[in-house]
Amino acid sequence: MKGDLLRHKMPAQPPEERINNFREVALGYTPELALAEAERCLNCKDPLCMKGCPVGVHIPRFIAHIRAGELDDAAKTVLSDNNLPAVCGRVCPQENQCEKYCIRREKLGGSVAIGALERYVADHAAAAGIKPVAVPAKGAKAAVVGTGPASLSCAADLAKAGVAVTMYEALHKAGGVLVYGIPEFRLPKDIVAREVENLRAMGVTVLTDMVVGKTVMLDELLAEYDCVFVGTGAGLPSFLHVKGENLSGVSSANEFLTRVNLMKAYEKSSATPVQRGKKVAVVGAGNVAMDAARTARRLGAEVTLVYRRSRAEMPARAEEVGHAEEEGIRFELLTNPVEILGENGAVTGMRCVRMQLGEPDASGRRRPVPVEGSEFDIACDEVIVALGTTPNPIIKRSFPALATTPKGTIVADENGKTSVERLYAGGDAMTGAATVILAMGAGKRSARAMIEELKACGKL
Numbered sequence: 001m002k003g004d005l006l007r008h009k010m011p012a013q014p015p016e017e018r019i020n021n022f023r024e025v026a027l028g029y030t031p032e033l034a035l036a037e038a039e040r041c042l043n044c045k046d047p048l049c050m051k052g053c054p055v056g057v058h059i060p061r062f063i064a065h066i067r068a069g070e071l072d073d074a075a076k077t078v079l080s081d082n083n084l085p086a087v088c089g090r091v092c093p094q095e096n097q098c099e100k101y102c103i104r105r106e107k108l109g110g111s112v113a114i115g116a117l118e119r120y121v122a123d124h125a126a127a128a129g130i131k132p133v134a135v136p137a138k139g140a141k142a143a144v145v146g147t148g149p150a151s152l153s154c155a156a157d158l159a160k161a162g163v164a165v166t167m168y169e170a171l172h173k174a175g176g177v178l179v180y181g182i183p184e185f186r187l188p189k190d191i192v193a194r195e196v197e198n199l200r201a202m203g204v205t206v207l208t209d210m211v212v213g214k215t216v217m218l219d220e221l222l223a224e225y226d227c228v229f230v231g232t233g234a235g236l237p238s239f240l241h242v243k244g245e246n247l248s249g250v251s252s253a254n255e256f257l258t259r260v261n262l263m264k265a266y267e268k269s270s271a272t273p274v275q276r277g278k279k280v281a282v283v284g285a286g287n288v289a290m291d292a293a294r295t296a297r298r299l300g301a302e303v304t305l306v307y308r309r310s311r312a313e314m315p316a317r318a319e320e321v322g323h324a325e326e327e328g329i330r331f332e333l334l335t336n337p338v339e340i341l342g343e344n345g346a347v348t349g350m351r352c353v354r355m356q357l358g359e360p361d362a363s364g365r366r367r368p369v370p371v372e373g374s375e376f377d378i379a380c381d382e383v384i385v386a387l388g389t390t391p392n393p394i395i396k397r398s399f400p401a402l403a404t405t406p407k408g409t410i411v412a413d414e415n416g417k418t419s420v421e422r423l424y425a426g427g428d429a430m431t432g433a434a435t436v437i438l439a440m441g442a443g444k445r446s447a448r449a450m451i452e453e454l455k456a457c458g459k460l
Contacts, residue, residue: 164203213395
């Protein structure tokens with residue numbers, strides 16, 4: 001049998017060390033581990049793994065280059081399809097995508113660690129100075145609204161085709177959810193900054209502090225540019241809608257993570273205030289909830305994560321759940337908050353009820369129902385709500401011609417074409433909150449469609 005049977009685990013900071021710092025938890029493969037893991041790839045004639053990659057990376061080819069010691073070629077193979085491999089190798093749920101279809105998954109020691117190998121190759125590319133090549137602009141101009149993963153991917157592919165691209169970012173730093181939502185210990189911000197600088201080197205203009213819908217209007221962009229892509233993400237948080245939610249010490253995970261990640265509130269020199277509860281309750285069980293819980297732990301809190309379903313229904317990545325448990329975060333499962341308790345305007349606890357799983361709901365998951373007489377209180381001085389997000393309504397409010405769904409997502413076809421001529425959309429703004437790699441795939445599809453439209457009208 002080719003290669004070792006068992007998948008090689010990536011080295012990581014010990015839990016007792018990492019809860020006291022914001023450095024990256026996963027340390028990456030050594031050259032020896034990367035080679036050993038690459039040798040596990042069976043180089044299948046029909047590589048099912050590729051069917052699970054939203055951006056179409058030729059997985060067997062780049063892994064074969066690693067086996068042959070051809071790291072530059074491995075990097076170029078990955079970069080030909082994936083504009084953000086260092087990001088994807090760290091935060092994408094490969095277990096539900098490429099690795100899910102690996103033939104080794106069930107009986108041959110586990111899937112090949114495609115994500116870890118992609119990260120290894122991407123980090124090599126950065127160290128070796130391998131960057132995308134700038135293409136001279138050919139006359140066509142495009143505006144890209146937002147600088148998250150969908151927008152970054154779209155802008156890169158447009159630039160490669162010779163389109164002059166200008167990106168508009170509402171915040172003071174580019175990167176979207178990659179900089180404000182994902183913690184430093186999962187995705188170091190210098191990696192995101194490096195990807196943005198690569199775009200600039202390709203000729204892309206990145207404008208910050210530009211709120212489309214306020215600072216500049218969408219109809220103005222459509223008048224100035226040949227086509228426009230909207231990738232504004234899903235940054236509007238959902239709440240519990242229970243008594244006490246307006247108390248001091250209650251925040252959305254979005255606000256909490258933005259203060260810590262983007263504004264560096266964890267640093268002593270930071271001027272950004274952030275609540276530093278001693279006992280923190282985090283409501284939710286997705287990746288954002290895990291990020292919030294693990295961040296609060298690093299700020300010195302005892303953390304309890306509250307989720308109304310069972311462990312089997314947790315939407316977060318298994319790796320993130322495991323890391324949270326290793327770091328001492330307590331899980332209160334089959335538990336639902338019904339009131340946030342307080343005194344003198346500040347949080348003192350959270351009243352909850354026990355739940356049991358009933359019949360399946362519209363999503364196919366068993367619906368949680370309260371257990372009568374099961375109320376109990378959790379002592380806490382801070383509550384972080386991580387119940388999902390929806391698109392910010394500013395684009396729709398400022399541009400009523402754009403068709404949206406009742407949930408606020410932009411209506412568009414499979415290529416991102418919206419109800420407005422020359423206007424495209426993709427990522428969470430179109431689908432609702434999803435993964436980085438799915439957003440990138442949407443950005444690439446929109447870029448292809450935009451390029452075809454520009455060619456058809458003689459702009460390219």
